[in-house]
Amino acid sequence: MSTWAEPNPSAARPGDWADPGFFSSRLSRESGFWRLLWIMVLPPEGSRIIPTPAGYALILVALGLGTAAYNTASNILFMALSLLLSSLILSGFLSWLNFKGTRWRLNLPTQFRVGEKADLQIELRNTKALLPTYNICFNVRTRGPGKKERVFLDSRLNAGEQRRLGWIYRPQERGRDTIIVSGLESQFPFGFLRKIVGGGIKHPITVFPARIDYTFQPPVGHHARRRGEASRRPGGGAELINIRRYQQGDSQRLVHWKASARLRRLMIRQMAEENRDGYLVFVESPASLWSEEGKLHAQTAERFEKLCSFAGSLAEDLFRQGSLIAYAINDEPVSPVKRLHDLNAFLLKLSTLAPVEHYQPSPEITSYNLITFRPGVGASVHAYVGGNSVGTA
Structure with a gap:
């Protein structure tokens, strides 16, 4: 700029x-x-x-x-x-x-x-x-x-x-x-x-928050298997990944009319499947959890900064692996992550995140593999999936 x-x-x-x-x-x-x-x-x-x-x-x-x-x-x-x-x-x-x-x-x-x-x-x-x-x-x-x-x-x-x-x-x-x-x-x-x-x-x-070193080990079992699946396979999502020939049984809603007119045969838009096989990074910042008596003291301030850096670093790495599907902060609605612009929007919100007094989480977050964060001993921060500790910063 x-x-x-x-x-x-x-x-x-x-x-x-x-x-x-x-x-x-x-x-x-x-x-x-x-x-x-x-x-x-x-x-x-x-x-x-x-x-x-x-x-x-x-x-x-x-x-x-x-x-x-x-x-x-x-x-x-x-x-x-x-x-x-x-x-x-x-x-x-x-x-x-x-x-x-x-x-x-x-x-x-x-x-x-x-x-x-x-x-x-x-x-x-x-x-x-x-x-x-x-x-x-x-x-x-x-x-x-x-x-x-x-x-x-x-x-x-x-x-x-x-x-x-x-x-x-x-x-x-x-x-x-x-x-x-x-x-x-x-x-x-x-x-x-x-x-x-x-x-x-x-x-x-x-x-943006600083990148920091952290540990992250997904739980063995259902979540670990789902985390590694591809996120750009054919399906009924909103992202275009290919154009192919029309086959019997294809929906007329998927006809790509411009490509059909240019090639003089019916062509179908092939869309990416909506990825439900990754994680949603959910960042909560209640003052009762991340501050003392409503004020950020030295240790709690360091811990809160580490929360923002941990969430941002983890989200970036999951995005590169194709395992980040959405994010949410406090009472904001769930925001899908499909491209780099969406990830930067999350980092932008983390840049100005501050402790809040009251909020009501969106009910949408229950349908995802949820990563949450909680303070640990001293200035450490832990990440959880399904109640299991999966990472520390």
């Missing part, structure tokens, strides 16, 4: 490529010039100009030269002072040229998981006709725990070129978070001042 942005939040719209807030296409050249001068004197909200250590030294030297020039009335000292002050003005003008025409957008991976590295990218484009862009830096952070990152453009970006700047993000907690690119920063050209352009990108994300 990707989100384009500009540093000026008042003018930003999704999908826009625009200047970093210095000029607006709705303004004439005259008004744009005066607007530029006003922005240099009074930067808009979020934009700042901060002297660097070299900048502070330059200011002190300028103050000393100014004092000496005033006391001695020396033209040479006044000329030196003018040179220093003009360098600051030139720095502001060149930094405006450096920022002008810069566009960027945020490219994110499709999934985030606790403890796993995610490659994030800022796609940077220089839309100027002639001038390159130098020394651009982005400040990147999240609302959740984690340090602020600085992503640098380490070489010149020529006119019309596009480049991707990457960094690694490792989520520490499941749930909802926000990736924040706080704006553009540069010390170009002389390094006396840090120019920061306000605005940026804010993109919400959801972090």
Whole structure:
């Protein structure tokens, strides 16, 4: 996924490529010039100009030269002072040229998981006709725990070129978070001042529970035999697995009319059998079971996080084996799992799962091989099938 942005939040719209807030296409050249001068004197909200250590030294030297020039009335000292002050003005003008025409957008991976590295990218484009862009830096952070990152453009970006700047993000907690690119920063050209352009990108994300190690041994007997059966054999389900020739006795409801017209003979849609030979992962989160006095303390919080990770990891592995047919959480209806999108929907719900006070389980869950979870000793979590312990995390 990707989100384009500009540093000026008042003018930003999704999908826009625009200047970093210095000029607006709705303004004439005259008004744009005066607007530029006003922005240099009074930067808009979020934009700042901060002297660097070299900048502070330059200011002190300028103050000393100014004092000496005033006391001695020396033209040479006044000329030196003018040179220093003009360098600051030139720095502001060149930094405006450096920022002008810069566009960027945020490219994110499709999934985030606790403890796993995610490659994030800022796609940077220089839309100027002639001038390159130098020394651009982005400040990147999240609302959740984690340090602020600085992503640098380490070489010149020529006119019309596009480049991707990457960094690694490792989520520490499941749930909802926000990736924040706080704006553009540069010390170009002389390094006396840090120019920061306000605005940026804010993109919400959801972090899946971490994958963890666990043990899972299905009970010997009826459940173990049913668990290994194929899930895509011909039947009367809703998933199309093949198209074949019509045979006597086939239902007319299964005729594939487009294929029949193309091949000039009756063709039948062959559907996958509804899989009732796998497991339903049922996650219950009553506060009376997973918290103490309605509050998640250190050990119970760790146990609840392990519940979410255990349920998610087990569901993923069962899905790969073709043994996951559905899931349910508390009083939500049973949701079938037929494709990867359904599994991701389950992980998404686990990402924001919290203890609840009251719920009434759906009566549908009694018709499945049911996997439930209960707290164990310490921070351990046990999985059960038909009252038998089959796994631990």
